[in-house]
Amino acid sequence: MRLEHLSLQNFRNYARLEVTLPDGPILLHGANAQGKTSLLEAIYYLATARSPYTTTDRQLINWGAEQDVLPFAKVSAQVALASGLYNRVEITLTYAPESANGARLNKEIRVNGVTRRVMDLIGQVNVVMFLPQDLALIEGPPPERRRYLNVTLCQTDAAYCQALTQFEKVLGQRNALLKRIADGESRPDELDFWDEQITASGGVIVAGRQRLLRELEIKARRVHADLSGGVEDLELRYQPGFLATPNNSGQLSFDVPGLDLNRQMSAAEIARQYSQRLAQMRGEEIARGMTLSGPQRDELRLLVNGRDLGLFGSRGQVRTAVMALKLAELAWMRDTLGEWPILLLDEVIAELDSDRRAYLLSRISGVSQTLLTTTEPDIFTEDFLRKAARWHIHQGQIVAISGPAR
DSSP states (O other), X not given: OEEEEEEEEEETTEEEEEEEOOSEEEEXXXXXXXXXXXXXXXXXXXXXXSOSSOSOGGGGBOGGGGGSSSOEEEEEEEEEOTTSOEEEEEEEEEEEEEXXXXXXXXXXXXXXXXXXXHHHHTTSSOEEEEOGXXXXXXXXXXXXXXXXXXXXXXXXXXXXXXXXHHHHHHHHHHHHHHHHHHTTSSOGGGHHHHHHHHHHHHHHHHHHHHHHHHHHHHHHHHHHHHHTTTSOOEEEEEEOTTOOOTTOSSSOSSXXXXXXXXXXXXXXXXXXXXXXXXXXXXXXXXXXXXXXXXXXXXXXXXXXXXXXXHXXXXXXXXXXXXXXXXXXXXXXXXXXXXXXXXXXXXXXXXXSOHHHHHHHHXXXXXXXXXXXXXXXXXXXXXXXXXXXXXXXXXXXXXXXXXXXXX
């Protein structure tokens, strides 16, 4: 998979951009705050309908466009698939006319000219993004890790994405009902319907996360062993929010190094155990007015030689583990999709020592299309620079293009 053409209108500091992208590595270089990261952000936005840098779409609209009668931003791309087919994807953000509640931001998604939902967009453009901030996958709070799992799985598994959307909707309804029961406005038996809904979607989510982590761990351990000289062993430990286990013993099902795929639980098995857990906790949940178990409380821990990196890892160990996880994700997505995703590296190379820098560049050399940002092109090897297209970014424009024509 690769982008053939990218179009931006009023996106961040790009008033207008039309650019054809070659395959292979594309090195975006220039000073800080010129628009290098915004190009990567636009591609990620096309893949996921969300920015990796901000929680509000309003910040994506070029500040100059704010003066227009109806401010808008538009991102679109033509995507070439390994099958030889092409997709056209676009997202348009527009301000609706002001009302008593102020201006409202509308998001319109189109795939091949047809209006679609966010759920339908995800998977049309597949990306793996690697940022210096990804250290939060280990050092940050649990929502960071759950978000990582969700973005990775939704790009490859439509059933998972649908279950996640359904779960979040039902979770809100169930929490509202729990509060009404606590206030004496509803009956406890009204939970039965919502319990059935939430356990069905929750089972799909947990089964998907378990399967992903088992497969990621195989690949990540190999990469980590290479990076550590074989002296450190990486383990991914998945802790479901309701402690689903094959024998319902209350022990975590992902608590040993190595992967036994025969221990993979089905969504139906997980749903049954989740239902039992909700029944056990009903009284406490009513008292607290919220759902206390389920995928919204799942946790993922990364361990090296049995020690939790989030608690005891050095900065170097954390950086190495995240790099192993990201390279595993890249290989996993290629195996799952049958083609490479687009790889986005934002100022990652500068964070690595020379050995890890060389290792990363060698591992991504076969990727169909990679976009990298840097303020220091000189840190790349001459061999890499000979192979890469180089775009100089300045004040929201590509002012120079050099490198091999492909």
